[in-house]
Amino acid sequence: MTPPSKSQAKAEAKRAFLIEQATACLAEKGYANVSLRDIAKESGVSLGILHYYFASKEDLLLAVIASYKERLIDELEREVVTAPLDSWLPALVTVLGRSLQEDRKLHRLWYDLQAQALYTPVFLEQVHRIRARLHDLIVRMLRRLQTERQAPLAMDENAASSIVYSLIDGMILQSLLDEDKPAAEALALFQFAVQHFLASLFTLDQK
Amino acid sequence: MTPPSKSQAKAEAKRAFLIEQATACLAEKGYANVSLRDIAKESGVSLGILHYYFASKEDLLLAVIASYKERLIDELEREVVTAPLDSWLPALVTVLGRSLQEDRKLHRLWYDLQAQALYTPVFLEQVHRIRARLHDLIVRMLRRLQTERQAPLAMDENAASSIVYSLIDGMILQSLLDEDKPAAEALALFQFAVQHFLASLFTLDQK
DNA sequence: CTCGTTTTTGGACGATCGTCCAATTTTTGA
């Protein structure tokens, strides 16, 4: 093995650990209210460590964004690819709904980071990367839908995926904002909207 | 007139002016990166003035949120209420599209403030107030659509408005994030999505 | 004009921020 492989792996692991802790800290307090000292304390290390593994605060935040949605995206992709042919869509909606309830703070962080990216160009690039993956996921889902229904979409593929993405994004944000609304109700509305809208993509709109 | 009416009016005007300047400053730099000194300098007043008219920074921000979307909402409501009966929907979509191009920084600020509200309960209340007005606007629009088409919605009224809101919200955010995409293209997609989706609200989804 | 009130100023205050570094401890490799 190469000389630096052992230590490099160790360093990578620690970096990953710090990114994870930073993500948790950010999810709890939000971008505008979190400090490196918060993250250091939460991670059980000293302040200097953060600058040992990350060149700057911006660097750390970039790493957080880059590694952030991997888990959810991976889970969704697995669902799209491996679910049984006759029940993958309900399964997908179920996964989304579960995440909507269990990962609320992570979704909240995601909107926070997207808003920040609108002011910080270097963040915007990473955000685009994640959104591109989700768009790609939706496109594949739409193709699968077309195959199953043996019917073409009533519109351009990219337009359809953009619209589906926007709808899901907007509904997750709404669910986050309506914190007091019963979770079951929000979930039902969410699932109904996705189902209804996917169906509507196959029917032409007669003005 | 009551004794304090003259001076009160003057003070109110100054308050409104400061809120306006603070809004511009926030729209430019974002919540996380703006300071009271920025706002004071931009307004051409000293730092102490801000604490003379607003109890705290939080107070000022609350006032900004409260007065923020009034202009757009008023314009939309006027459009819904006063537009000619046969062309109000295209007119509404046009207004939204124009705002999407001209008020980009204000829309950006709106997402920033919503994200902040997810971490600051006292902001959340104001955000809810604005969203409630927009929801109400959409409900009235849907009712008008039902009257015109002489057909009922294929779903609950509140569900429909929630979904419409989410779609528009998500598409505006997407348009903001895709800064480089040609404005005309984004606008066309936005208008198409709204039109198509409104039509789909009247058709039952089979499956 | 004059005096009490309102408005405005400019700076001080403590707290907290990101950054940085010298010194120390821990780990590693020959």
Place this chain on the structure above:
DNA sequence: TCAAAAATTGGACGATCGTCCAAAAACGAG
């Protein structure tokens, strides 16, 4: 085993933050 390298510490540094206040300036009523 022991010196070189990597990892970690804890605090110092200047900058900037929101807050606050005493004093000056502008204003308005009698």
